[in-house]
Every structure is written in structure tokens, then in C-alpha cells.
């Protein structure tokens with residue numbers, strides 16, 4: 393039994409946490425991390441099972457930006473392992489969307 397059990401039961405009943413309860417979770421220490429993850433997983437499993445929704449971005453242009461912002465992986469000349477291509481054609485954009 394941990395301090396998270398009542399909060400988990402509440403979440404499983406679709407009741408929102410109070411501000412104080414939410415703050416306690418946010419302020420929990422590293423030693424409590426496994427308990428927090430286990431509690432969150434119980435709620436996640438109840439409502440989402442093992443399903444995962446994956447979203448990702450597709451850039452219309454990638455890796456060949458003519459600007460030279462030294463920190464950026466998208467700049468022309470960057471050695472970062474990002475995809476490099478110029479503008480996608482409109483039909484490619486639509487099919488990716």
C-alpha cells in the first residue's frame with residue numbers, strides 16, 4: 393500500500409485529482425518514481441490496454457535549410473543523420489498527411 397493507492401482508485405473511477413494530489417505526484421522524488429509509474433500504468437491499462445497511438449511529423453522540406461544556424465540539424469551542411477530532401481510535391485504532401 394502506497395500513498396498513491398487512493399489516488400489510483402480515484403483515477404480508475406474517473407475522478408479528477410485535487411490540485412494538492414496532483415502537486416504531490418509532481419513533487420514526488422526519484423525514490424517514488426517506480427510507484428508513480430506503476431500507478432499510472434494501472435490507469436492507462438484500464439482505459440487504453442496495450443494500445444499505443446503514434447504521431448509523427450513529416451517535414452515538407454528536410455535537412456537542406458540554406459540558413460546556417462549552427463545548432464540546427466536541418467541546416468545545409470549539417471552532418472546530423474536526418475532525412476535530406478527538398479520540397480515535397482503537393483501530391484506527396486497529401487499522401488503523407
Ligand code: SF4
Pocket residue numbers: 457458459460461464465466467468
Ligand atoms: S533553425 Fe534550422 S531550419 Fe530554422 S532557419 Fe535555422 S537552419 Fe533553418
